[in-house]
Amino acid sequence: MNRIAETFKRLKQKKEKALVGFVSAGDPNISDSLRLIKAMCEAGVDILELGVPFSDPTSDGPVIQRSSGRALKSGVNLKAVIAMTRKIREFSEQTPIILFSYYNPIYAYGNKSFYNDAIAAGADGVLIVDLPPEESDEMTSEWTGNDFSLIRLIAPTTQQERMAHIAASASGFLYLISKVGVTGSDGLDTGDISEHIKRLRSVTQIPICVGFGISTPQDVAAVAAVADGVVIGSAFERLIEENLENPALVSVLAEKVKACKAATVETS
Amino acid sequence: MLNLKSETYPDSRGHFGPYGGRYVGETLMPALLELEKAFFDIAQDPSFQYEFHDMLHHYVGRPTPLFHAKRLSTHLGGAAIYLKREDLAHTGAHKINNTLGQALLARWMGKKKVIAETGAGQHGVATATVAALFGMECRVFMGTEDIQRQAANVQRMRLLGAEVIPVSSGTGTLKDAMNEAMRYWSGVVQDTFYVIGSVAGPHPYPVMVRDFQKVIGEEARSQILNETGRLPKMLIACVGGGSNSMGLFYPFIEDSVEMVGVEAAGKGVHTGKHAATLGSGTVGVLHGSKSYVLQDENGQIMEAHSISAGLDYPGVGPEHSMLKDRGRARYASIEDGQALEAFRKLCLFEGIIPALESSHALAQALIEAPRMSPDDVIIVNLSGRGDKDLGIVNQHLKF
Structure with missing residues (x-):
């Protein structure tokens, strides 16, 4: 069994939901970023999403745009993110690592080389925000095994029939976008989310993680009640940005992770 | 000559040989599929085509x-x-040919709000113009560098009732304006039509803009x-x-x-x-x-x-x-x-x-x-x- 499936199995036994933590890899630089990631894993992140910085992040709000910009400024690119993955495996053997990217950096790297190098470094899958199922064959046709997950996305605008079609080719887990808009937007509507999850569960057995606009432990608890996992990105990145000069940054972030993780534990 | 007519390209998913396609977030995909269907419907619709060409004559000149x-x-x-x-x-400028076509299509689809990106401001002006003509709400994204060097067009868009939204990211030029328009569109995609001004962007825009031009x-x-x-x-x-x-x-x-x-x-x-x-x-x-x-x-x-x-x-x-x-x-x-x-x-x-x-x-x-x-x-x-x-x-x- 791969790390993603094992993680969901373990959490189910413990009556917990997955805390999926996103950070822009290399923000603000590679060594600090690795320290932050280590602290996040130790504080309770169950699945790590490593953001590959991109010059034109059209699905991201200002917080992740800026974090991606800081990483780019410190010279981080896909090659460096893959190298960071290898480093992360030195301190965290079991945490699933999903590379979170736009398509162009991967396309420029080469679909086949990316697949080989990402697996060799210890990554478990990839989520590509701008590669819908209509276009993903060109990439997956160059993948030679089934040991690497392409995390598919479902949006609030996705119709039922399309939902079923996307779910049929999904692996690892499905990423449900909580609402229209870019990452980090306000106005979480848990009623809407549970409606979308209900529709999605009618067509798939695969775990469902919800992301976009989830920032507080209260949000986490509300979403964890209906989903299999909760993704936090902008809220972590905002904290990093606000504490860039703070020597206690690592522990500030770890506290936030702990509070969010505690909210994923089933209370009933 | 090469056989390059419309029967052979783009393919049904908008590919021109290895190029084109739809590389966008899932939030936008359903809107692009809906737009594609509407565009192919109006391409066959004689009354739409009549109105488009009639307005090209009497309004555009x-x-x-x-x-x-x-x-x-x-x-x-x-x-x-x-x-x-x-x-x-x-x-x-030629930009009005396309904005007129897309505004007619927006109206046909029942959308009352339009957005656009602009570089020189000609596409922004042309979008603001047809928005005024059809009584639509219009927002135009424009880089701050371009707002400076094409100030006259900014004034024209405002006179025509459009809101010009400055984009300061990157170099404050067309690429950044388009990034921001796509982000904004992701949040309002259910009721807003995105008028792209070039034969770029995801399918069906490249074929649609070409056909209007x-x-x-x-x-x-x-x-x-x-x-x-x-x-x-x-x-x-x-x-x-x-x-x-x-x-x-x-x-x-x-x-x-x-x-x-x-x-x-x-x-x-x-x-x-x-x-x-x-x-x-x-x-x-x-x-x-x-x-x-x-x-x-x-x-x-x-x-x-x-x-x-x-x-x-x-x-x-x-x-x-x-x-x-x-x-x-x-x-x-x-x-x-x-x-x-x-x-x-x-x-x-x-x-x-x-x-x-x-x-x-x-x-x-x-x-x-x-x-x-x-x-x-x-x-x-x-x-x-x-x-x-x-x-x-x-x-x-x-x-």
Whole structure:
């Protein structure tokens, strides 16, 4: 069994939901970023999403745009993110690592080389925000095994029939976008989310993680009640940005992770 | 000739050979599928087509003239240069052909809000214009650098009732405006129509914008046949994203006519400060489609440069990438200084003030015409008028 499936199995036994933590890899630089990631894993992140910085992040709000910009400024690119993955495996053997990217950096790297190098470094899958199922064959046709997950996305605008079609080719887990808009937007509507999850569960057995606009432990608890996992990105990145000069940054972030993780534990 | 007519491309998923497609977030995919269906419906709908062409005539002022630039041709001593006068279309550029088509489509789909990105401001003005005409709410995203260098167009958009939203990320130019328009659209996609101004972006935009712009080439083809009794030897048009050039080229695609697209070489392609995407870019994915882009070896998009805001873009429409690879069109590039020189020449020889974008096409004609025989005809797409550029031109030419 791969790390993603094992993680969901373990959490189910413990009556917990997955805390999926996103950070822009290399923000603000590679060594600090690795320290932050280590602290996040130790504080309770169950699945790590490593953001590959991109010059034109059209699905991201200002917080992740800026974090991606800081990483780019410190010279981080896909090659460096893959190298960071290898480093992360030195301190965290079991945490699933999903590379979170736009398509162009991967396309420029080469679909086949990316697949080989990402697996060799210890990554478990990839989520590509701008590669819908209509276009993903060109990439997956160059993948030679089934040991690497392409995390598919479902949006609030996705119709039922399309939902079923996307779910049929999904692996690892499905990423449900909580609402229209870019990452980090306000106005979480848990009623809407549970409606979308209900529709999605009618067509798939695969775990469902919800992301976009989830920032507080209260949000986490509300979403964890209906989903299999909760993704936090902008809220972590905002904290990093606000504490860039703070020597206690690592522990500030770890506290936030702990509070969010505690909210994923089933209370009933 | 190559068989390049619409039956063979784009394919059902919007691919022009290996280019094009739909590389967008899932939130936008259903809207693009809905748009594609609506676009193919109206393409078959005679009443829609009648209204579109009726408004092109009565509102836009089409057909635009095809003008024989005799003094300039004589001065150059080679081919006869004809100018397709898109500068005489309502709002002063070819952009209105497409915005009119898309606004009619938005109305047909029941959308009352439109958004657009703009570089030189011509597409923004053309979108604001049709939004006013149809009583739609309009927001235009524009880079802060472009807001400065194309201030007159910002005033026009505001007068027409549009809200101009400044975009300061990146270099504050067209690429950044398009990023922000896509982000904004992700949040309002259910009730808002995104009017893309170029043959770029995700499917169906490249084919849709081409089809709304092909009236340029259809008119030019019949005008030149009427006037000279034969087809031209060469077509020349500037290429930023590539809408005016595709509009001119497409109806000639199966003819034995040479096509030359002219990109902006900025301060010189060797300096790295340019927008010659087809000339020196590599294949990548930007703004929803695969095409040539200016990027580094890690797939990060680079900043373009051109004196002309409308050409200052590191991407290009996917159909141009296909035409380049198949050798059906040739792509040249013209530096800022050469464009300014051509700008001045057209003012003095023909009494026409061209847009800086169109001046790139003219500058290429200045190179090509003297090498050709006086029996040959070149059609240059004069895609827009230059009033908007007087500030920039004055800085350089000190008139």
